[in-house]
Amino acid sequence: xxxxxxxxxxxxxxxxxxxxxxxxxxxxxxxxxxxxxxxxxxxxxxxxxxxxxxxxxxxxxxxxxxxxxxxxxxxxxxxxxxxxxxxxxxxxxxxxxxxxxxxxxxxxxxxxxxxxxxxxxxxxxxxxxxxxxxxxxxxxxxxxxxxxxxxxxxxxxxxxxxxxxxxxxxxxxxxxxxxxxxxxxxxxxxxxxxxxxxxxxxxxxxx
Amino acid sequence: xxxxxxxxxxxxxxxxxxxxxxxxxxxxxxxxxxxxxxxxxxxxxxxxxxxxxxxxxxxxxxxxxxxxxxxxxxxxxxxxxxxxxxxxxxxxxxxxxxxxxxxxxxxxxxxxxxxxxxxxxxxxxxxxxxxxxxxxxxxxxxxxxxxxxxxxxxxxxxxxxxxxxxxxxxxxxxxxxxxxxxxxxxxxxxxxxxxxxxxxxxxxxxx
DNA sequence: CACAATTTTTACCAAATGGTAAAGCAACGA
DNA sequence: TCGTTGCTTTACCATTTGGTAAAAATTGTG
Numbered sequence: 225x226x227x228x229x230x231x232x233x234x235x236x237x238x239x240x241x242x243x244x245x246x247x248x249x250x251x252x253x254x255x256x257x258x259x260x261x262x263x264x265x266x267x268x269x270x271x272x273x274x275x276x277x278x279x280x281x282x283x284x285x286x287x288x289x290x291x292x293x294x295x296x297x298x299x300x301x302x303x304x305x306x307x308x309x310x311x312x313x314x315x316x317x318x319x320x321x322x323x324x325x326x327x328x329x330x331x332x333x334x335x336x337x338x339x340x341x342x343x344x345x346x347x348x349x350x351x352x353x354x355x356x357x358x359x360x361x362x363x364x365x366x367x368x369x370x371x372x373x374x375x376x377x378x379x380x381x382x383x384x385x386x387x388x389x390x391x392x393x394x395x396x397x398x399x400x401x402x403x404x405x406x407x408x409x410x411x412x413x414x415x416x417x418x419x420x421x422x423x424x425x426x427x428x429x430x431x
Numbered sequence: 432x433x434x435x436x437x438x439x440x441x442x443x444x445x446x447x448x449x450x451x452x453x454x455x456x457x458x459x460x461x462x463x464x465x466x467x468x469x470x471x472x473x474x475x476x477x478x479x480x481x482x483x484x485x486x487x488x489x490x491x492x493x494x495x496x497x498x499x500x501x502x503x504x505x506x507x508x509x510x511x512x513x514x515x516x517x518x519x520x521x522x523x524x525x526x527x528x529x530x531x532x533x534x535x536x537x538x539x540x541x542x543x544x545x546x547x548x549x550x551x552x553x554x555x556x557x558x559x560x561x562x563x564x565x566x567x568x569x570x571x572x573x574x575x576x577x578x579x580x581x582x583x584x585x586x587x588x589x590x591x592x593x594x595x596x597x598x599x600x601x602x603x604x605x606x607x608x609x610x611x612x613x614x615x616x617x618x619x620x621x622x623x624x625x626x627x628x629x630x631x632x633x634x635x636x637x638x
Numbered sequence: 639c640a641c642a643a644t645t646t647t648t649a650c651c652a653a654a655t656g657g658t659a660a661a662g663c664a665a666c667g668a
Numbered sequence: 669t670c671g672t673t674g675c676t677t678t679a680c681c682a683t684t685t686g687g688t689a690a691a692a693a694t695t696g697t698g
Contacts, residue, residue: 259465
């Protein structure tokens with residue numbers, strides 16, 4: 225019995241860790257890892273800095289905790305891509321789902337984008353251990369659909385990349401869009417536009 | 432004659448400012464604005480920190496200088512979009528040009544992305560003063576093409592957004608792609624994939 | 639060369655930052 | 669109610685960071 229007992233966290237622990245992670249998400253996604261400070265996070269959480277460090281071992285741990293929690297959510301939509309369903313509708317469903325996530329969780333999207341932008345120094349392990357196997361599997365599914373002539377012959381990997389970038393931009397580049405579209409709401413046309421784009425790309429060639 | 436005389440910079444000034452900006456690009460794009468330090472930039476440039484500050488007034492000035500220089504280059508391809516040319520080929524040419532830029536200038540792309548990600552706090556003025564007018568003009572051009580039935584009816588603004596995001600991802604998310612494609616070279620299929628995607632989207636409906 | 643202007647170095651500094659030690663306070667079971 | 673455990677505060681601290689003052693060295697120029 226030398227191993228650490230699991231010990232479920234107290235109510236107070238659950239609450240404060242939640243407060244900290246919420247504040248940290250805001251700060252990290254706004255200022256980046258380097259620009260974020262423990263003071264800012266503590267202030268946002270309504271706690272003192274040493275109190276923060278009672279719950280987390282340091283800045284990096286908070287950041288990594290945030291990322292790994294996020295990554296689970298992030299993977300879900302891709303997992304749901306079902307080989308048995310209708311190919312075009314499955315892929316369009318994935319686009320829709322991913323776009324909804326970007327629109328509803330912009331801070332999470334930005335946090336992730338920021339980490340990748342800087343070379344993903346803290347999550348490369350996750351990328352190769354969790355994401356890559358899933359990615360490879362889904363690429364194969366897509367390839368199967370292509371071989372069966374059920375969608376147009378696209379490059380599966382680059383198709384997924386395109387889905388990721390076109391959906392996430394609505395969170396990541398939101399500041400730019402706000403300026404360029406002034407009054408308009410980017411959300412409005414985003415769904416329709418992406419549906420049109422990927423439908424025209426994927427529609428199997430008639431003959 | 433109370434205004435500052437132009438005074439062309441000495442050879443030594445030109446060289447050192449170049450050294451500094453080159454080093455700064457590397458550091459800022461890798462560590463973000465907040466994570467970048469003057470020491471790191473100075474080291475990269477092979478100068479002492481106070482020497483840096485002889486050429487630039489401070490961290491922010493270096494960063495802003497870098498961004499505004501970059502932004503000119505960034506705009507060019509969009510400016511070249513020619514109303515008189517063949518619509519589909521013009522737009523595909525823009526895609527190609529933008530992709531080449533992302534592949535050849537990944538640091539610049541990342542620097543820009545990082546700034547937008549954080550809400551573009553230092554370049555909002557540029558966005559509304561320079562980019563927006565150009566953006567609006569080109570949206571009108573695209574709308575003209577649509578009205579003439581020369582390309583499929585897409586949302587011009589979102590079309591441009593999609594071009595931006597799908598091209599820039601090859602720089603901004605390069606770390607992720609490296610892991611997911613392991614040995615392969617993302618560059619190879621990128622051009623073909625984007626051409627296929629935007630061609631199928633833009634092809635005018637036959638009737 | 640002499641002298642002024644430019645460039646670089648040395649020696650600092652105040653504020654911010656990530657983090658710690660230890661005492662005080664609260665909660666809770668026996 | 670006592671003692672143990674869990675939580676919070678106060679008071680620090682070493683390092684890093686952006687930045688400055690001023691002397692020293694270098695460069696350009698008549």
